[in-house]
Amino acid sequence: MSEYTFTAVLWRWAAKDEEKSGAWFFVSLPFDASDAIEAETVPGKGFGSVKVEVTIGSTTWRTSVFPSAEEKTYVLPIKKAVRVAEGLDEGGPCRVSLRMA
Template sequence: MIEHEFTAALWRWQARDEETSGSWFFVSLPFDVADAIEDETGPRKGFGSVRVEVSVGGSTWRTSVFPSAEEKTFVLPVKKAVRIAEGLAEGASCRVRVRTV
């Protein structure tokens, strides 16, 4: 398992469904990090998600990154508890450490 570090801006997903729109926040992985994760994990099933452990500031959690056709890279969901704990608002840049698990 290789660890990757990068800085990315937090963005809000705009759903077609008004009820869920605005409730999901993500960061997009840089293309080189996404390529390295693809090389590390090989073929994937289902939605193509990859299990990862993530650290942002003092918060660490396990989740998955998901391939996004719109972003043309993997996207990483950032849950509300982390956004609050780290003081992250939409558009804020954050330092991310991610490794596959």
Template sequence: MQLTFTAPLWQWDARQDDAWWFVTVPPDESDLLAEVPLPPRGFGSIRVQVTAGTTTWRTSVFPSKEQAGYVLPMKKAVRRAEGLSPGAPVEVTLRPVDL
């Protein structure tokens, strides 16, 4: 399964001093991820391979009740490499992986 979507970059309000940044996986794509038969992981996370622009990395997406779907952390190195700014739309391609 491979999912491609565009979503805005946002900062987690609870930790502004640490600058935790995310994009929210849209509802339809989040529903598809929730159906992936993977081994259970901490916090209900799913390991994924992600591409944004020319940068590809592995991380996990996490379920979020507040965002009504999964959230994808966007690390500083990726934000810098791709010139991403707060609120900017980010085109993301991700696929679940079993690392």
């Protein structure tokens, strides 16, 4: 399985509904990793999502990355429990290890 390690900035999703926008944080995958994942993925999955296993610091979990037309790459959601456990702040760097699950 392919594995990618990179550092990316944590950003908050700006939803049209202001009440929902504070709930979702992401990092954008580097274009080369995104292109490689896209090449390895079978088309037709829900919303183009790809299942992955992610490690940030000492936290490892399974989730999915999603294609983003705005970002022009896959984006990885970072749940609150991970942000708190790893001391991540909006606009700060995240060191990510990601492999396709």
